[in-house]
Structure formats: structure tokens, C-alpha cells
Amino acid sequence: MALKDYIRQRFFPHIWCPGCGHGIILNGLLRAVDTMGLDKKNIVMVSGIGCSARISGYVDFHSLHTLHGRALAFATGVKLSKPELNVIVPMGDGDALAIGGNHFIHAARRNIEMTAIVMNNRVYGMTGGQFSPLSGYGTMATTVPYGNIDHDFDVVDLATSAGATFVARTSTYHVHELAELITKAINHKGFSVLEVLTQCPTYFGRRNRIGDASEMMEVYKKNTVRIGSKKKQENPDLLERGIFVQKELPEYCREYDNIISKARQK
Amino acid sequence: MHDAIKFIQGNEVCVEAALYAGINFFAGYPITPSTEIAEQMAVRLPETGGKFIQMEDEISSMCAIIGASLTGHKTMTATSGPGFSLMQEALGYAIMAEIPCVIVNVMRGGPSTGLPTHVGQGDVCQARYGTHGDHAIVTLTASNHHDIFRMTIEAFNIAETYRTPVILLLDEVTGHLREKIEIPEPGKIPLTKRLRTAVKSGVDYHPYLPREDGRLPMSDFGDIHRYNVTGLYHDMWGFPTDKPQIVYGLIRHLVDKIENNTPKITRFRKYYTKDAETLFISYGASARSTLHLVENRRRRGENVGLLELQSLWPFPADIVREACQHVPLVIVVEMNMGQITKEVKLAVDDPKKVFLANRIDGVLITPTDIRNTLRVIQGKGV
Numbered sequence: 162m163a164l165k166d167y168i169r170q171r172f173f174p175h176i177w178c179p180g181c182g183h184g185i186i187l188n189g190l191l192r193a194v195d196t197m198g199l200d201k202k203n204i205v206m207v208s209g210i211g212c213s214a215r216i217s218g219y220v221d222f223h224s225l226h227t228l229h230g231r232a233l234a235f236a237t238g239v240k241l242s243k244p245e246l247n248v249i250v251p252m253g254d255g256d257a258l259a260i261g262g263n264h265f266i267h268a269a270r271r272n273i274e275m276t277a278i279v280m281n282n283r284v285y286g287m288t289g290g291q292f293s294p295l296s297g298y299g300t301m302a303t304t305v306p307y308g309n310i311d312h313d314f315d316v317v318d319l320a321t322s323a324g325a326t327f328v329a330r331t332s333t334y335h336v337h338e339l340a341e342l343i344t345k346a347i348n349h350k351g352f353s354v355l356e357v358l359t360q361c362p363t364y365f366g367r368r369n370r371i372g373d374a375s376e377m378m379e380v381y382k383k384n385t386v387r388i389g390s391k392k393k394q395e396n397p398d399l400l401e402r403g404i405f406v407q408k409e410l411p412e413y414c415r416e417y418d419n420i421i422s423k424a425r426q427k
Numbered sequence: 428m429h430d431a432i433k434f435i436q437g438n439e440v441c442v443e444a445a446l447y448a449g450i451n452f453f454a455g456y457p458i459t460p461s462t463e464i465a466e467q468m469a470v471r472l473p474e475t476g477g478k479f480i481q482m483e484d485e486i487s488s489m490c491a492i493i494g495a496s497l498t499g500h501k502t503m504t505a506t507s508g509p510g511f512s513l514m515q516e517a518l519g520y521a522i523m524a525e526i527p528c529v530i531v532n533v534m535r536g537g538p539s540t541g542l543p544t545h546v547g548q549g550d551v552c553q554a555r556y557g558t559h560g561d562h563a564i565v566t567l568t569a570s571n572h573h574d575i576f577r578m579t580i581e582a583f584n585i586a587e588t589y590r591t592p593v594i595l596l597l598d599e600v601t602g603h604l605r606e607k608i609e610i611p612e613p614g615k616i617p618l619t620k621r622l623r624t625a626v627k628s629g630v631d632y633h634p635y636l637p638r639e640d641g642r643l644p645m646s647d648f649g650d651i652h653r654y655n656v657t658g659l660y661h662d663m664w665g666f667p668t669d670k671p672q673i674v675y676g677l678i679r680h681l682v683d684k685i686e687n688n689t690p691k692i693t694r695f696r697k698y699y700t701k702d703a704e705t706l707f708i709s710y711g712a713s714a715r716s717t718l719h720l721v722e723n724r725r726r727r728g729e730n731v732g733l734l735e736l737q738s739l740w741p742f743p744a745d746i747v748r749e750a751c752q753h754v755p756l757v758i759v760v761e762m763n764m765g766q767i768t769k770e771v772k773l774a775v776d777d778p779k780k781v782f783l784a785n786r787i788d789g790v791l792i793t794p795t796d797i798r799n800t801l802r803v804i805q806g807k808g809v
Contacts, residue, residue, distance in 0.1 A: 172655075172666055205648050207494070218655050218666065223648040225497065226657040226667075227490065228520055234487030238494025238502075239648060241478050242452045246498070246649050267483040417478060424473035 167191045167201070169221050176215055178286075180374030182333035182359030186280055187216050189339035189357075190249070197344055204247045207236040209261060211253035212287050212361075213280040222249075230261030233268040233277065240275050244414035247347060248275035255285050255293035258314055262294070269323035269352050273413035276346045276353045277325075279316050282361035290364030301368045317405050320354040327353035328406040332381035333360060335402065345404065351412050358385070358400075431610040437601040438463035438505075440572045440608050441531060442471060444579030445503050447610070448618055450529075451477035452502040454491035456484055456510060459543040460599040461533035464505035485510035489517035492528045497656065499621065499647030501583055505531035508550060509540055512557070518592055519558035520658040522681060525635070525643060527586035527621070529579070531595045533602040534711075536789045545789030546599040548711055548762040554594045555740045561678060563685035565692055566594040566740035570601060570714040572608040577616070578694070578737060584619035585692060589684050590643050596739065598762070600712035600791050621645060624652065635677075636663035641684045686741050693746055694737035699725055700750055703732030705801070707784075708747065708771055709760035710736040713792050717760045720794035739767065744774040751775045756804065760784045760797055 168191075177183050194204065204222035208214035210229035217224040223246075227235045232250050240248045257265050257279045268277070284302060285291040292302035297313040305311070320328045327349040329342045339357060346353035360366060360377035371377050386392045388403035433443070441464055445453075453472055455465040465481065472479040478495070482488040485506050492502035506514060511532045521528055536542025537549045550557075554566045565585050569578040575597065582593040624644035626632040632652040637643050646652040655665035660674045668674070685692070698721055700706060709717040714735045724731045734750045736743065751757050751771070757780055759768040765783045772778035784800035786792040799809045 169655075171664065201653060202649065202651060218657070221653055223653050224655045225494065225648075226655060226659070227493075228516055228658060231486065231490045231517065234482065234490035235494040237480065237482070237487070238452070238454060238491030238496075239498055240494075241480055241491075242495035242500050242502075243498040243647075243649050263483055264487055267487070417473075417480075421473045421476055424470075425476075427474070 162195055164188070164191045164195065167194060167221055169219060172218050175219060177212060178363045180360065180362040181212070182282065182361070182374070183213055183216060183280060185333040185336060186251070186278065186339065186357050186359060187219060189336060190251075190278070190343055191220070192340040193343035193347060196340070197347065199247060203245065204249065205236075205239050207232045207239060207248060207250050209252055209256040210287070211256045211285070213251055213253035214256065216251045230256055230259070231264060232256070233261065233264040236275050237268060237273055240273055241414055241417065244274070249278065249347065250275055251278045251280060254279060254281040254283060254295040258316070258319070259294045266319070266323040269320055269325040269354065271413045272324060272326055272351045272410050274349075274351055276343070276349070276355065278343070278346075279354065279356045280359050281316065281356055282359045282365055284361050284365040286361050286364055290368060296365075302364070316354070316356040321406050325354045325406060326351035326408050326410050327404070329354070329404045330356040330358070330400070331402050332358035332378075332385055334378040334381040338402065342404070349407070351410060430612055433608050433610060434605060435608060436463055437572060437575050437597060437604050438533065439467050440575045441505070441579050441595070441597065442467040443608070443610055444576040445529070445583070446471055446475060447576075447613070447616065448501065448580045448583035450501045450503050450583070451475070452492060452495035452500045453477070453504065454480045454482050454488040454495070454502075455504050455506065456482055456488050458485070458507045458510045460535055460602050461505045461507045461531065463602070464531060464533070485513040486516065489514040489530070493517060493521050493524070493526045496526045496528045497648045499650075503529040503531065505533065507533050507535050508537045511550060511553065515557040519560060519562065521592040522558065522562045522564070523658045524656050525590040526592065527590055528592050529582045529586055529595060530592060531597060534596060534598040542789040544599070546712060546762060546791055547787075547789065548598055548713065549766070550596065551739055551761070551763060551766040554596055561682065563682045564594060564740050565589070565591060565685060565738070566596055567694065567738050568596045568710045569737060570711050570735060572606050574737060575601065576608060576610070580616055580618065581694065584617075587619040587621050588642070589688065590645070591685065596711065598711045623647070626652065633663040634665050635661060637680055637684075641680070689741040689743065690745070692738055692741060693743040695743060695746055696735040696737065697750070698733040698735065700732035700734060702730050703754055704730040705732070705756045705758065706751060706754040707731065707733045707758050707760055707797070708736065708767070709733065710739060710767070713760045713762055716792050716794050717797055720797050723794065736767070742770045742774070744770070747771055747774040748776070755780060757781045758784050758797070758801060758804070760792060762786055762792055
């Protein structure tokens, strides 16, 4: 199918700024869905609030644009009530890990089959550039005009500790890897988390003097390496990309089917 | 098959009624005094093939039942004061996105964590106004097991009819009280099925275009029609918009679909009201004490009556006005600072004849408490 057939043209133009990385993630997602040959009517996109969240409206799947931070909670209701659906949950960094942090760790702990894509641009874009829990110490944002004294989460570490059974990271520079990892995440039988480093040239790039969109993507190219790369040993500051966790554990909806059998035998 | 007779708690009656109504998804979080609803759902739902999930908080519980409703299921959550506060955000979402679901609030003493194990009726206005923005809401209540059963089913039926969340306000006393309940045979009480669209595949389906009667046929997630659901103001396809004309049309629709159907939604009981010279108005556990007093006074030949409200919102102003028309004294009995009393004063021709008899100390108001208030108003002294 042509990629445009996965898009709701009626919904366009999109709201993203020129140079925003979110469109690249949308592209990667559609390529993954196309490669997998998923039926559009079996996909539900559930999103929260923020620039990232608008992605759910642009795609021709069932789409549920919810409340700030609550996407995974809504998605849990969708998935458990109809487990045959593929549930994909794109989230922003503040959306997923500040206001939605509790839902994030508990969805991971339950190991309910769905794919959480954390579109990490390290800033609240829609409200005009405030710091997020992923901005990091020393960064600049409108609500930290003298420099950020908040430390950041590592999404991969957090998701791993919380019990996610698939955890991966990539960036908008690595487009082929992006589509490949989204495919693997969706195929995973359990709770999967994919962190995608994505540029916000309008707020994060400008205020932190990183440069425009292409310069920000250059940073992803320079500052990240594949897991297990020798470069990481030489320079521990490099950020690793790839699959960090991939394991089989009982999945929540299948476990609940066993509960139903037990209850009925009573 | 005969009606089954059980001797159970009010909270358990609520569960039995929800099952009767066809619930197949419940999400909740433990909180006194509503926990028995979650516990019993955890036992009973999987027996019917339904799903129960204990979420990480009440916020996510409310979100989860909305998600599950969209896949075509009858859904419910149950909570109490503090949890009800947390649910207000997603309650507003359910109103805006027009998602049928039922929220039970077994009221305890507030504000804040207040009196977890004691009774109160302080969440009446929260049910009406708790979530931000203009909106209408349906709120039902009950004072005994027979009515808890009926009102729970009504809550599901009204939710489906008007595509709206419905709040069922119980209280600690009715929730924990054990008394006899006859569970009717299946089919005895009519159930409202979800109205689903007849629009065929490939034809443009408008999930948010009301029919002439104001109803909106739904399509389940996973079915042929793919559409957008949002808490933003949206057009007939569910796409966000800020066009004033569409915004105006949607807010009017959300309010009118409830308010214009107030007579159809209103539920009440009248006891000895025809010749009443003193009319009590009450609901929930307070109405039980009031009824006891009214029956006592009737035996002594006093012309007292009771209007028991079973639906609080939209407020049945016409019913109240009519019932109070020729009555010189109206006493509203409730366990709060007069949340329904204010509504009654607004509804009647002469607000000066309306008084409040209440208890706000976590103790069930007794017939003696109400009698004492009555005597004070009558100038007789306690």
C-alpha cells in the first residue's frame, strides 16, 4: 500500500513546526505498519496531549486522542477489552514520564501487550518550550531561565527497571533502524518501549544553541552508537542505540484469559 | 426460574445489578467504603467472561473504562470521595467524547480524606460541577437494595441512550447495609443495547453527527469504521476544531441532550404527598430515616409526606416545584450543608418555606434528629 493510504488527508496540514522530528517518526511508523502488512482496522493509536500526541489523528487507524499523560491508561482499557487489537501509544517525553510517569511504570510492570513510543525531544513544545523530565541538568528552557537544576530520567533504564519486556532506543537520524525497531516493538508479545530521540529545533535546539534541525540530527549521528560498539568503551558519554531488553514473560491479556478459565471452572 | 433472594451488602447489590445490565469491563482502585464493589467484580466478572482490572489509581481506572467502552463494552468503575476527585479529569473527557460508562461513588465524609468509614452526602455538587467547563451530567441515587438494583441498571441504560457517563451516588450506609434483595429473572427489567451505526464499509461514517433525535450511533474500535476520538472540540468526524460555529453546536448538543430530556431521566418516589402539609425531600440513606419518621407521624394523624429523589442531576425542578406548590413547609433532609436544599429553594415559588435538616458529623441522620429540626421550625422546642 502507498504510505499516503495510511494518512488521513482530511486532517492535514499537520501542526508540527518546520524541522520537527515527529514527522520522521510518523514516516517510520507507517513504513513499519506497511512492512508488517497489518490491517488498518486492527490498529488503535492512543495518544495523550502534546505535539507528539497529534500523530494519532493523522493516521487512518482507530485513533484515541486522550488526556495529558493518560494515554497508557486509556490504552489498557482498549487492549484488555479487545486483545486482538494492535495498540500503539505514541507519547511525548513530558507526557510519558512527568504527568504520565505512574501509568508508564505500571503498564510496564503489567506487561500488557502494546507499544509505547516515547518521542523524546527533551522539551514541552506545545506550550512553548518548558523543561521536561528528560531535558537534563544544565539545559535551558523558559521555566529554567538560569539553567536547569532538575536531573533527567534515562528512559531505557526506567522502562527496564519497571519491567518492560522489550526496550529499545533510536533517533530520527537513523530512519531505517527506526522502522525496523518499531516493527520489532509491535511484534513483541508484551509491553514494548521504544525511545526515539527527536529534534525540536524551535524550542530545545534554539534555546540550547544546538542549531537547526539538520544540526540537531548531526548530534544524534555523532553522539550515539549501536549497543556493544567499541566507540562506547572509548567514550562512555556516547548514548547507545538498539535493543536493550527483549524477553518473554507472561502477557497480561493472556494471563487474564487463564483467570476467566479458572473462574468458570469454580 | 424464580427471582433469586439474597441477603447481601448494598455494594454487592450494585455488582449484581451491573452484571444483570450486561457489564463486561470494570477498572477500579481500592477505597473505603466502595472497595467491596471492586472485590466482588474481581470474583464475578471473569465468571461471565468479562474483565476486571485493578489499576494504579482512580485516574487510570476512569481512563481504562473509557477505552474499554470504545471497543463496544458496558463498563463501570466504583470509588469514593478522594478517588472521585481524581476521576473528574477523565469524567470530563467522557462527557466531551460522549462515551457511555457508569461511575459509582459510595460517599463518605469529606472534604479531603475526611471520614473514610463514615457516611456523608457531600459529593452531590461535585457530581454536578466537579469537572471543569460547562456540561450536563446524569446522577442517580438510591436508598435501599431494591432501588440500588434498579438505579444501577438505569445508569447503564441512560449511559447508552444518551452516550454519556452516568454517576451513581450511593453512600456508606446504603453501601454497607445488609438487607434482603430479590434479584429478578433475566429479561424482567429492560436493558438498553448500544446503538450502533448501520453505515456500511466504504461509506463516510460521522461518529459525531447527531441524528434528528439527538442520538449518535456508535462504531466499535476494531470494527470497519476508523475515526478519531478526542477531548478537544471536534467536528462530525471527531477531528479537532476551534471554529466558533462548531464549538457552539457541540456544547449546546452536550448540554441539551441531557437537560432537554430531564423529564425522561427523572426518577423519584412519593410517599403520602397528596395531602401533605409538611413535605420532606430527601435521597439516599437520609431518605430511609425520613421515611421512618413520616410513617410514624402519619400514624399519629399528622399530614406529612416524603418526596424521595432517585435522580439528582439534571435536577428535577419541575417535579419539586409541583410537589411543593400547596405545601406551607418543605424540609430537605441530607447529610451535607444543604447542597440539594439550594436547588429546592431555586425550584419552589417561595424559598422561605424551605428548610434544611442535616447531620454533618459522619453519623447517619436519625428520625429523631429530623423530628427535632421539625419541632424547632414549628416553634415547639425540642
